[in-house]
Amino acid sequence: MCLSAPSCCSHSGPFVPVPFHCIVPPHMLEVLTMRGDAKTAKAAREQIAIAARAREERSQQSNLRMLPAGAETAAAFVTPAAIAAAPVRNLDRAVHDGKQKAALPGTLVRSEGDGPSGDDDVDMAYDSAKQVYDLYFAEFGRDSIDGMGMKLIQTVHHRRKFNNAFWDGTQMAYGDGDGKIFSTFLELSVIGHEMSHGVVQFSGGLVYEGQSGALNESFADVFGAIVKQHATGESVDHSDWLIGKAILGPDINGSALRSMKAPGTAYSDAVLGQDPQPYHMDFYVNTTSDNGGVHINSGIPNHAFYLYCQYMGGNAWEKPGQIWYHALQRLNNPNAVFHDWATQTMESAMELYGIGSMDAKLLRRAWKLVGIEV
Structure with missing residues (x-):
């Protein structure tokens, strides 16, 4: 689990490595080891040790799929016409109870089609997985994470008082x-x-280090925000643009883990410190921590997406989301830097909506406002 400063990627073969992706940034755990009370600091150190063991175990794994089974390249972008024609719906959920232990996936509690379990966390994971699936299927023609009906495996109650959630290349897991x-x-x-x-993993991947890693984090934030807006029917001007709203503890001075609207303002707390995300390339953070600041510098492309949505109005899953998803399918560059990504989004905007379209012109302006000229 990506819980400490060193890289959690294991370069075990010729393909893009698939790291553990965690919602809580390593810099938060590092701060907790220094500023937290004795119990909190001890727990943070234990999680960093867990990460070290996970990296060692991960270095032995070489069988994680990067693309749908049988595919040699990432799936091509699915057009609106193809969506209307097309895919078979294969929603298949399985939610397990980890019983506060380390083993994954744990005890199966609720499978696809089962009624409520009586465990609020199990049922929240089950219902939320459908909301994510529905977004990708309805708006992008994507059948599950891999585009081919992959079972959505989730584990709740992972470990005891575990302060993180993660995707490990095969499933999601959530601490309490x-x-x-x-x-x-x-x-x-x-x-x-x-x-x-x-979705990034099964679209060819982005190396989890430096700017490509920050793009990986940013895509996940962008679509985390879009999922929430899609499920609630929020337009771009009514969304709070917060990632991880209400997951912080009752005594923490903050509203969320990250803000796409105002990077650097999500929290300011005596224990957690100040949200370090920049909103502009002038404030790009050069660091060896956090795989080169992947959770930090993601604030820049996050803010570009937010600005573009404000220019466009309406719903984020419409033209802005279509451009971002299309760009991911077309990118074919696991080491992409911010300028590469901005250029690809521009090419996608022009391909989808026209070279001289206002859609493309406003996107260029959004990138310029975060310090990236395309």
Whole structure:
């Protein structure tokens, strides 16, 4: 699990490595080891140790799929016409109870078609997975995470008072939080974020380091936000644009993990410190921590997407989301930097909506406002 400063990627073969993607940034855990009380600091150190063991175990794995079974390249973008014609719906959910232990996936509690389990966390994970699936299927013609009906495996109650949620290349898992720093991880933007890391993985991948890693995180944030807006019917001007809203503990001075509207303002707390995300390339953070600041510098492309949505109005899953999804399918560059990604979104906007379209012109303006000229 990506819980400490060193890379959690294991370069075990010729393909893009599939790291553990966690919602809580490593810099938060590092701060907790220094600023938290004795119990909190101890728990943070234990999670960092867990990460080290996970990296070692991960280095032995070489069989994780990067693309749908049998595919040699990422699936091509599915056009609106193809969506109307097309895909078979294969929603298949399985929610397990980890019983506060480390083993995954744990005890199966609710399978596809089962009624409510009586465990609020199980049922939240089950219902939220459908909301994420519905977005990708209805708006992008994508049948589950891999585009081919992959079972959506989730584990709740992972480990005891575990302060994180993650995608491990095959499934999602959610800790309960310690009730002090974090209250829960079962929040729709978090679940959408983690599942969207899987979408990136099965669309060719983005190396989880530096700017390509920040783009990986940003895509997950963008679609975590879109999932929440799609499920509630929120337009871009009514959304709060927060990732992880209400997962922070009751005594933490903050509203969320990240803000796409105003990167750097999500929290300011005596224990957690100040949200370090920049909104502009002038404030890009060069660091060896967090795989080169993947959870930090993602604020820049996040803010570009937010600005574009404000220019466009309406719903984020319409033209802005279509452009971002199309760009991911077309990118074919796992080491892409911010300028590569901005250029690809521009090409996608022009391909979808016209070279001289206002859609493309406004996108160029959004990138310029975060310091990226395309």
